[in-house]
Amino acid sequence: EAAVTQSPRNKVTVTGGNVTLSCRQTNSHNYMYWYRQDTGHGLRLIHYSYGAGNLQIGDVPDGYKATRTTQEDFFLLLELASPSQTSLYFCASAGGGRDQNTLYFGAGTRLSVL
Amino acid sequence: GEQVEQLPSSLIVQEGASVLINCSYTDSASVYFPWYKQEPGKRLQFIIDIRSNMERKQTQRLTLLFDKKTKHLSLHITATQPGDSAIYFCSASIGSFNKLTFGAGTRLAVCP
Numbered sequence: 001e002a003a004v005t006q007s008p009r010n011k012v013t014v015t016g017g018n019v020t021l022s023c024r025q026t027n028s029h030n031y032m033y034w035y036r037q038d039t040g041h042g043l044r045l046i047h048y049s050y051g052a053g054n055l056q057i058g059d060v061p062d063g064y065k066a067t068r069t070t071q072e073d074f075f076l077l078l079e080l081a082s083p084s085q086t087s088l089y090f091c092a093s094a095g096g097g098r099d100q101n102t103l104y105f106g107a108g109t110r111l112s113v114l
Numbered sequence: 115g116e117q118v119e120q121l122p123s124s125l126i127v128q129e130g131a132s133v134l135i136n137c138s139y140t141d142s143a144s145v146y147f148p149w150y151k152q153e154p155g156k157r158l159q160f161i162i163d164i165r166s167n168m169e170r171k172q173t174q175r176l177t178l179l180f181d182k183k184t185k186h187l188s189l190h191i192t193a194t195q196p197g198d199s200a201i202y203f204c205s206a207s208i209g210s211f212n213k214l215t216f217g218a219g220t221r222l223a224v225c226p
Contacts, residue, residue, distance in 0.1 A: 031212055033213075035216075040218055043214075048213060059115060090158065100212075101146060101163070102160045103148075103212065105157045105159070
């Protein structure tokens with residue numbers, strides 16, 4: 001089964017703080033995604049990438065930067081965190097083999113901005 | 115952009131009952147509709163999908179119906195078990211880069 005690892009699992013920061021969420025997939029998938037999950041909104045796409053060095057803007061990108069340093073690693077950066085960014089963040093990857101359309105999700109990072 | 119709506123937002127049923135989860139979307143360019151399940155404390159996982167050139171797809175106790183004219187999908191789960199308790203998400207994609215738009219989810223609780 002596809003493996004997607006997120007770190008940290010939990011993070012607390014203060015308003016204006018700097019946060020980096022990490023995601024690594026070891027399945028040679030081309031596509032990687034960052035979503036946030038909030039009650040009443042489901043999952044909303046922040047940024048995504050279809051390969052190392054590539055970055056695409058999602059549906060709710062404001063306040064977030066992302067960087068895909070290698071095929072395996074995708075980072076989400078909050079440079080001036082705000083309380084509205086308190087959420088559960090999921091990374092996902094897709095694009096390998098027979099089930100190329102299936103997204104494989106990480107376990108999530110719960111971020112609290114105080 | 116695409117918007118996906120799911121109803122109901124929550125359901126409580128007795129074990130063995132059947133349930134129906136409805137989903138509608140707005141963008142007629144959407145062609146691929148996967149569903150994901152999020153069990154308590156676990157990661158989201160794919161459960162079933164359908165493409166816009168199909169009307170019906172079934173796998174085990176899941177049946178997914180698709181109506182292109184009304185832009186509506188429905189997921190039917192039969193013979194529910196407590197292990198089916200989860201949040202179910204409908205999603206839609208126009209097909210490029212697997213970029214999915216998700217609904218808000220339907221929380222299903224199956225009581226033994």
